[in-house]
Amino acid sequence: MKEAYVKLEDWIMQYSDHLYSWASYRLNDPELAKDLVQDTFIAAYQSFDRFEGRSSEKTWLTSILNNKIRDYFRKNKHQIFSLNEQSGERNLDEYFDSTGAWKPEYRPSLLDEDQALLDVPEFRAILYGCLDALSDRFRKVMVGKFLDTKDSTELCQELGISASNFWQILHRAKLQLRNCLDTNWFKTS
Amino acid sequence: MKLITPIVHVFILSCRKASALIVKKQEFGLNQLESTQLKWHKSMCQYCTAFEKQVEEVDELIRKTIEEELSGKVLSDGDKKKIREELQKLVK
Numbered sequence: 001m002k003e004a005y006v007k008l009e010d011w012i013m014q015y016s017d018h019l020y021s022w023a024s025y026r027l028n029d030p031e032l033a034k035d036l037v038q039d040t041f042i043a044a045y046q047s048f049d050r051f052e053g054r055s056s057e058k059t060w061l062t063s064i065l066n067n068k069i070r071d072y073f074r075k076n077k078h079q080i081f082s083l084n085e086q087s088g089e090r091n092l093d094e095y096f097d098s099t100g101a102w103k104p105e106y107r108p109s110l111l112d113e114d115q116a117l118l119d120v121p122e123f124r125a126i127l128y129g130c131l132d133a134l135s136d137r138f139r140k141v142m143v144g145k146f147l148d149t150k151d152s153t154e155l156c157q158e159l160g161i162s163a164s165n166f167w168q169i170l171h172r173a174k175l176q177l178r179n180c181l182d183t184n185w186f187k188t189s
Numbered sequence: 190m191k192l193i194t195p196i197v198h199v200f201i202l203s204c205r206k207a208s209a210l211i212v213k214k215q216e217f218g219l220n221q222l223e224s225t226q227l228k229w230h231k232s233m234c235q236y237c238t239a240f241e242k243q244v245e246e247v248d249e250l251i252r253k254t255i256e257e258e259l260s261g262k263v264l265s266d267g268d269k270k271k272i273r274e275e276l277q278k279l280v281k
Contacts, residue, residue, distance in 0.1 A: 005280045012272055021262035034264065038272045045276055092205060100203020108239040124254060127247075142251065171212045174244050181247060 004048040008041060015058050016041070019065050026069050026128070036072065040065040073132060095175050106179055109186040123185060130180035138173035141166065202230040204237055211241045215248065 016037055023033035043064050051060055095106045131139055207230040210223055231238045
């Protein structure tokens with residue numbers, strides 16, 4: 001496994017900062033972020049033969065880290081906000097009636113001009129919570145768009161979906177994310 | 190609104206379709222027909238107008254938080270050394 005170690009040393013130099021900043025962003029705890037980055041490299045070393053080069057090294061490491069972060073949240077019962085439905089990938093019929101109109105409970109709240117989404121810590125906490133409540137696929141589409149300025153073609157490849165599929169997934173992800181924020185923020189503040 | 194809604198949807202768009210176009214617009218842009226349909230729909234539908242605005246704001250906030258949080262956070266050389274040492278323990 002000497003070969004794997006040499007490769008890993010190289011990856012630590014190249015990618016640990018990126019992984020660390022991503023982990024601290026998600027966890028908001030530098031020490032915990034360091035631990036999970038270390039765990040990520042250890043896991044990468046242990047499952048090195050399973051890295052097939054189908055995704056980039058960075059993507060592979062990031063996906064290991066994301067699993068660690070999710071495990072951490074799960075173990076520590078981080079979900080402090082309410083989702084009014086199960087958090088799976090909901091069908092569009094949940095949001096719209098047979099004529100295609102918004103169902104009353106899913107209608108976007110009509111806000112005053114000055115009631116914009118507030119960029120305050122409390123809101124960010126809910127935003128993270130709502131992002132975490134999305135299914136894996138949804139979250140990857142929502143967040144992946146902004147990471148590494150990936151273009152949508154590359155992102156589709158990584159997720160193994162077609163472009164039209166990407167748009168449909170994004171549609172559902174945004175319906176769900178917006179509704180989660182609406183329920184947990186607008187309607188309670 | 191009750192009576193008008195179904196009629197509006199036949200000639201213009203349903204909210205279901207309009208919300209899909211809103212997402213498409215933000216990612217890929219719309220053609221002339223889609224763009225006109227969406228404009229008409231929104232002129233009559235306050236909910237889809239609110240949907241578009243809120244989704245734009247959420248996108249912007251996600252982009253902003255990710256950019257902010259990702260910049261300027263690095264591991265010290267000592268931290269990286271520690272990771273290498275932990276790995277070395279596994280190499281036999």
